Amino acid sequence: xxxxxxxxxxxxxxxxxxxxxxxxxxxxxxxxxxxxxxxxxxxxxxxxxxxxxxxxxxxxxxxxxxxxxxxxxxxxxxxxxxxxxxxxxxxxxxxxxxxxxxxxxxxxxxxxxxxxxxxxxxxxxxxxxxxxxxxxxxxxxxxxxxxxxxxxxxxxxxxxxxxxxxxxxxxxxxxxxxxxxxxxxxxxxxxxxxxxxxxxxxxxxxxxxxxxxxxxxxxxxxxxxxxxxxxxxxxxxxxxxxxxxxxxxxxxxxxxxxxxxxxxxxxxxxxxxxxxxxxxxxxxxxxxxxxxxxxx
Amino acid sequence: xxxxxxxxxxxxxxxxxxxxxxxxxxxxxxxxxxxxxxxxxxxxxxxxxxxxxxxxxxxxxxxxxxxxxxxxxxxxxxxxxxxxxxxxxxxxxxxxxxxxxxxxxxxxxxxxxxxxxxxxxxxxxxxxxxxxxxxxxxxxxxxxxxxxxxxxxxxxxxxxxxxxxxxxxxxxxxxxxxxxxxxxxxxxxxxxxxxxxxxxxxxxxxxxxxxxxxxxxxxxxxxxxxxxxxxxxxxxxxxxxxxxxxxxxxxxxxxxxxxxxxxxxxxxxxxxxxxxxxxxxxxxxxxxxxxxxxxx
Amino acid sequence: xxxxxxxxxxxxxxxxxxxxxxxxxxxxxxxxxxxxxxxxxxxxxxxxxxxxxxxxxxxxxxxxxxxxxxxxxxxxxxxxxxxxxxxxxxxxxxxxxxxxxxxxxxxxxxxxxxxxxxxxxxxxxxxxxxxxxxxxxxxxxxxxxxxxxxxxxxxxxxxxxxxxxxxxxxxxxxxxxxxxxxxxxxxxxxxxxxxxxxxxxxxxxxxxxxxxxxxxxxxxxxxxxxxxxxxxxxxxxxxxxxxxxxxxxxxxxxxxxxxxxxxxxxxxxxxxxxxxxxxxxxxxxxxxxxxxxxxx
Numbered sequence: 105x106x107x108x109x110x111x112x113x114x115x116x117x118x119x120x121x122x123x124x125x126x127x128x129x130x131x132x133x134x135x136x137x138x139x140x141x142x143x144x145x146x147x148x149x150x151x152x153x154x155x156x157x158x159x160x161x162x163x164x165x166x167x168x169x170x171x172x173x174x175x176x177x178x179x180x181x182x183x184x185x186x187x188x189x190x191x192x193x194x195x196x197x198x199x200x201x202x203x204x205x206x207x208x209x210x211x212x213x214x215x216x217x218x219x220x221x222x223x224x225x226x227x228x229x230x231x232x233x234x235x236x237x238x239x240x241x242x243x244x245x246x247x248x249x250x251x252x253x254x255x256x257x258x259x260x261x262x263x264x265x266x267x268x269x270x271x272x273x274x275x276x277x278x279x280x281x282x283x284x285x286x287x288x289x290x291x292x293x294x295x296x297x298x299x300x301x302x303x304x305x306x307x308x309x310x311x312x313x314x315x316x317x318x319x320x321x322x323x324x325x326x327x328x329x330x331x332x333x334x335x336x337x338x339x340x341x342x343x344x345x346x347x348x349x350x351x352x353x354x355x356x357x358x359x360x361x362x363x364x365x366x367x368x369x370x371x372x373x374x375x376x377x378x379x380x381x382x383x384x385x386x387x388x389x390x391x392x393x394x395x396x397x398x399x400x
Numbered sequence: 401x402x403x404x405x406x407x408x409x410x411x412x413x414x415x416x417x418x419x420x421x422x423x424x425x426x427x428x429x430x431x432x433x434x435x436x437x438x439x440x441x442x443x444x445x446x447x448x449x450x451x452x453x454x455x456x457x458x459x460x461x462x463x464x465x466x467x468x469x470x471x472x473x474x475x476x477x478x479x480x481x482x483x484x485x486x487x488x489x490x491x492x493x494x495x496x497x498x499x500x501x502x503x504x505x506x507x508x509x510x511x512x513x514x515x516x517x518x519x520x521x522x523x524x525x526x527x528x529x530x531x532x533x534x535x536x537x538x539x540x541x542x543x544x545x546x547x548x549x550x551x552x553x554x555x556x557x558x559x560x561x562x563x564x565x566x567x568x569x570x571x572x573x574x575x576x577x578x579x580x581x582x583x584x585x586x587x588x589x590x591x592x593x594x595x596x597x598x599x600x601x602x603x604x605x606x607x608x609x610x611x612x613x614x615x616x617x618x619x620x621x622x623x624x625x626x627x628x629x630x631x632x633x634x635x636x637x638x639x640x641x642x643x644x645x646x647x648x649x650x651x652x653x654x655x656x657x658x659x660x661x662x663x664x665x666x667x668x669x670x671x672x673x674x675x676x677x678x679x680x681x682x683x684x685x686x687x688x689x690x691x692x693x694x695x696x
Numbered sequence: 697x698x699x700x701x702x703x704x705x706x707x708x709x710x711x712x713x714x715x716x717x718x719x720x721x722x723x724x725x726x727x728x729x730x731x732x733x734x735x736x737x738x739x740x741x742x743x744x745x746x747x748x749x750x751x752x753x754x755x756x757x758x759x760x761x762x763x764x765x766x767x768x769x770x771x772x773x774x775x776x777x778x779x780x781x782x783x784x785x786x787x788x789x790x791x792x793x794x795x796x797x798x799x800x801x802x803x804x805x806x807x808x809x810x811x812x813x814x815x816x817x818x819x820x821x822x823x824x825x826x827x828x829x830x831x832x833x834x835x836x837x838x839x840x841x842x843x844x845x846x847x848x849x850x851x852x853x854x855x856x857x858x859x860x861x862x863x864x865x866x867x868x869x870x871x872x873x874x875x876x877x878x879x880x881x882x883x884x885x886x887x888x889x890x891x892x893x894x895x896x897x898x899x900x901x902x903x904x905x906x907x908x909x910x911x912x913x914x915x916x917x918x919x920x921x922x923x924x925x926x927x928x929x930x931x932x933x934x935x936x937x938x939x940x941x942x943x944x945x946x947x948x949x950x951x952x953x954x955x956x957x958x959x960x961x962x963x964x965x966x967x968x969x970x971x972x973x974x975x976x977x978x979x980x981x982x983x984x985x986x987x988x989x990x991x992x
Contacts, residue, residue: 188695189681200694201684232696235588235687236680238652239597262696265858266561266591270598292827295858301831302862356830384828385781388793391827398792399780400824400854484991485977496990497980528992531884531983532976534948535893558992562857562887566894 114227114257114278116150116181119349119374120308122362123151126165127158129366136169137176142368144179146375152281152308152362153220154185154231155212159192163219171221181226183308185261185281186212188231202234206245213249229259229281233267243274261310265295272303281308284359286329286351286390287321288314300357309361312352313345325394332393336386342376349377354387410523410553410574412446412477415645415670416604418658419447422461423454425662432465433472438664440475442671448577448604448658449516450481450527451508455488459515467517477522479604481557481577482508484527498530502541509545525555525577529563539570557606561591568599577604580648580655582625582686583617584610596653605657608648609641621690628689632682638672645673650683706819706849706870708742708773711941711966712900714954715743718757719750721958728761729768734960736771738967744873744900744954745812746777746823747804751784755811763813773818775900777853777873778804780823794826798837805841821851821873825859835866853902857887864895873900876944876951878921878982879913880906892949901953904944905937917986924985928978934968941969946979 121143131139143151153163163184170177187204191197213228228249230242246258260268261281268280280300282291288311291297300307313319317326318333330344337347352361363374392398417439427435439447449459459480466473483500487493509524524545526538542554556564557577564576576596578587584607587593596603609615613622614629626640633643648657659670688694713735723731735743745755755776762769779796783789805820820841822834838850852860853873860872872892874883880903883889892899905911909918910925922936929939944953955966984990 197681199681199685199688201681201688202695203680205680236650236652236683264589264591264594266594266598270594273598293856295856298856298858298862302858302865354828356828384795384797384826385789385791385793387828389791392791392793399794493977495977495981495984497977497984498991499976501976530976532946532948532979560885560887560890562890562894566890569894 116183116227116306116308116360117148118353118360118378119146119148119371120150120152120183120360120362121148121371122310122364123153123162123166124157125364125366126162131165131366133168133172136165137173139366139368140166140169140173140176140180143371144176146368146371148363148371148375149179150181150183150226150360152183152310153216154188155216156185156188156190156231160190160194163216167218167220167222177222182220182222183227183229184213184216184220184225185229185231186216187234202232202236204230204234204237204242206241206248209242209245210249213254217254224253225255227257227259227278228255229261229279230263230271231261233260233263237271239271239274242271246275259308261308263296265299268296268299277305279305279308279360281310281362283311284309284352284355285312285314285318286333286348286394287317287326289391289394297355297357306358306360309352309359312361312363313348315364318348319344325396328393328396329390332389336389340380340382340386342380343373345370345373346376346380347382349374350380350382351387351390353377353380354382412479412523412602412604412656413444414649414656414674415442415444415667416446416448416479416656416658417444417667418606418660419449419458419462420453421660421662422458427461427662429464429468432461433469435662435664436462436465436469436472436476439667440472442664442667444659444667444671445475446477446479446522446656448479449512450484451512452481452484452486452527456486456490459512463514463516463518473518478516478518479523479525480509480512480516480521481525481527482512483530498528498532500526500530500533500538502537502544505538505541506545509550513550520549521551523553523555523574524551525557525575526559526567527557529556529559533567535567535570538567542571555604557604559592561595564592564595573601575601575604575656577606577658579607580605580651581608581610581614582629582644582647582690583613583622585687585690593651593653602654602656605648605655608657608659609644611660614644615640621692624689624692625686628685632685636676636682638676639669641666641669642672642676643678645670646676646678647683647686649673649676650678708775708819708898708900708952709740710945710952710970711738711740711963712742712744712775712952712954713740713963714902714956715745715754715758716749717956717958718754723757723958725760725764728757729765731958731960732758732761732765732768732772735963736768738960738963740955740963740967741771742773742775742818742952744775745808746780747808748777748780748782748823752782752786755808759810759812759814769814774812774814775819775821776805776808776812776817777821777823778808779826794824794828796822796826796829796834798833798840801834801837802841805846809846816845817847819849819851819870820847821853821871822855822863823853825852825855829863831863831866834863838867851900853900855888857891860888860891869897871897871900871952873902873954875903876901876947877904877906877910878925878940878943878986879909879918881983881986889947889949889951898950898952901944901951904953904955905940907956910940911936917988920985920988921982924981928981932972932974932978934972935965937962937965938968938972939974941966942972942974943979943982945969945972946974
C-alpha cells in the first residue's frame, strides 16, 4: 500500500497535481471525482494542497470528492502545507504572517485531515520560512503528529539552504518545494537544488509554467523564452507545456513538478514530458533565452 | 563565580550594555561607578567593549571605574573586540584595515586587560572578518591566550556563515555579534542567524535601535516602521525602545541585544523588554512595515 | 618524479602559466620550446590549459613543443579543463552550453591527452558549473579515467560553494579555479575562498591582472586602483604586475595564480611576487581603492 511504503520513504508520482486553484474550477462533486479519476489514470497519484488555498476552502472541495468516492483515497498521496496565517474574511489579521508554533501547526493539520476526509497526510510542508520558527519545538510537533499517525513525512517549501539545514538537523525533511520554470531560475543558483541533491532529496517544483506567464506575458524575457521554446517544441513535436515540464524534469535533482491545471488535456501534456529526452543544448538554449545572454 | 562558570559555558546577561559611546558621556569616575552599579542592579551584568571605541580610549574610562570600585568586577562579564586598525591621531595608517595576526591580537587583548584593570576578559571577539585571517594561526593565538588565562571565550562579529565556519573549525567560537533591528534585517535572511541556531550559539545583537535612527530618521522606511511600532507600543503600554528590544528578543536564536545608552531609564526600557510577550502578528507587522510589503 | 607525487597530493608551482592565448602568440615550435624552457627555469612548472582555448587549438600548439622536446614533459604538471561546448566553425551549436556527461568528458580528456602528447594530465577541471551535472555519474567518470591512468587529480572552476560541495561529496576535488584580482574581488565575499581554506584546498586564480584591464581600463575603479597600486609598487620598488600577483598571493588560501603572458619578462614579474611581503595595510589600501570605500 502506498501509505505504508511512504512511511519509510516518500514516493510521489513523477507529475504532481496542484489544487491551489480548485475553487475557481466550479466543478460539481461528481465532476471533481471524475477529474481525480482521470488524473489517476494518467499516473498522477500525488495531489498538492495547502490549508490556505482558495481562501482556506480548496481542501474541502477535494475532500468532498474523496468522501463521495471512497475508493480514491487509497490510490493517491496527499500533500498539504501549513504555517501561513493569511488574512481572510474570517481571519482579520492586521498583516499576513507565519506561525509555526505547535498549536497552529496541529490545528491546521487536523483541519486538513477533516477537510480531506482522511486519517493521514503522506506529506505536510511548512509553507514559508518562519523567522520565528523554533526548530527544536517544531521538530517535536512533527514527531508527535507522526506518532499519532496523522502525517507520514514532513518537508518545507521556499526555504533557503540555511533555513532548510536548521530544521533538517532536528527532523529529517523529505523535500523542499521550490519555484522553478523557464521564467524563474533562481533555484539553479541559490544553492537550494544543490542542497537537495547533496542530501538525496527530490525537490517538488511549483509553477513550472510560471503561473501561466510563460504563455501570456509580453515582457522581453517571456517573449524571448516563448520564441525559443516554440522552436524547440515544434522540432520535437510537443506542446509548449510539455516542453516546460521536460525542461524542469531534465534537472538532475529529479524534481517532482506540479501542474495546476484543471484541463485533463493539460495534465496529459505534463505527463507527456516524462517521455521527452531534452538534450543539454536545448535546455541551455532555453536558459540562454531566459537570461538574455549566453553561459559564461 | 561568574568567571569560573563562563570558562565552561559562556553566559551573558539577557541585556548587554555597550560602551562604544562612553567617551561622549562626560561622566566623572564616581558617576561611571554609579552608572555601572545601576546597570548591575537592573540585571545588566555584561558589558560590551572594543579596543577602538572612543578612538581607543573608551575601555580605559570604564576601567577607571572598576579600579575605583574593585567590588564591581566580580559581578560582571567583560566583552571586548579587536582586529581593526583604525586611523587615529596616534595611528596614522593610510587606510583603516584589519589585522588578525598573533602579534596584534595579543597586543590589543593585553591592552584591553590593562585598560579594564582586569586579569581576564570573559569574551573577546574578532571585530570584523579579516580577508587575510590565517584561521589556524588565529586559533593558535586564541588557545595560547586562553591557556594564559587572559580570555575565557572567543567569538567574532559581523562574520558571514562561511567566514564563521572557517574559524569555528579551528577554534570553537562562542558567538557571532550581528546587527539586527527593525530597520536592518539582513541577518534574518543571510543565514547567520540560522547558523547560530544550528550550532546552538546565542548571537549578540548590535544596534537594536539602529543607532538611534529608529527615532529620528525621516526616510520612508523609518517613518513606516515608527508608525507601526507606535501603534503596537501604545497597545502594549510600552515604550518604542522596549518594543524594539522585544522585537529582537523574540527571535528564536535567543539573542543578547546590546543597549548603548547612558541613560539609566534607557537601560530600564531595554530590560523591560524581557517581560514583553510579542506575538507573531505584531512581530511580522513590524517586519512588513520595514520591508514595505507583506510576507510572500 | 612530479607526476608520481601528484598522484597522492596535487602540487603545482607557486605561479602557474596559462595558455589560453597561445594561439595569438604566433610562435614557431622552437620558440614555444624555448618559452617553456624559460618558464621552467623561472620555477613555473605548471601549465594551465583548456580544451576550448584558442577555438580548441591551443593545447595542440603546446603539445607540438612537448613532442619536439620530449625532455620537457617530465619537468612539468599539465592542467586542462573540459565541460564547455563552445560554438566554433566545426561546432555549430545553436548556443554555447555545458556538458558533463561521461561521453563528453571522456572524449575531451582523451583529446587533450592527444593534443598534449602525454599519457596523463596531472589535473583536469570542470570548466564551469553545469546545472545538468549528475554528480554521482560524473564522479564515476572521474574514477574511471583516474583508474585508466589518464588523469591524476580532478577539480572544478568557477563553482559556487554549494556546487563544489555537491561534487566534492562524490569525488574528492583538488581545487576550485576562481577569478580574483584587484579589480574583481567577488571570491573574497562569496564563500568560495573560505570553503577552499576550510577544506585545506589551494585555489587556482585566473586573471590576477583582470585580463589586462588593470593596466588599460579607464573606468573609475581601474583608475583608483592603478593610482593606489602605483604608489605601493613605487615604494616597494616592484612593478604593477608583481604587485598584483603579490596581492593575490597574500590571501591565506595559498592560491596558485595564473599568468597568461607570453613575455618572459612578464613571467619573471609574476615570479618576483613570491619574494614580496605585502603588509596588511597595503593589501587593504588596494582593497579600499577597488571598492571605493574603506572597510566597515
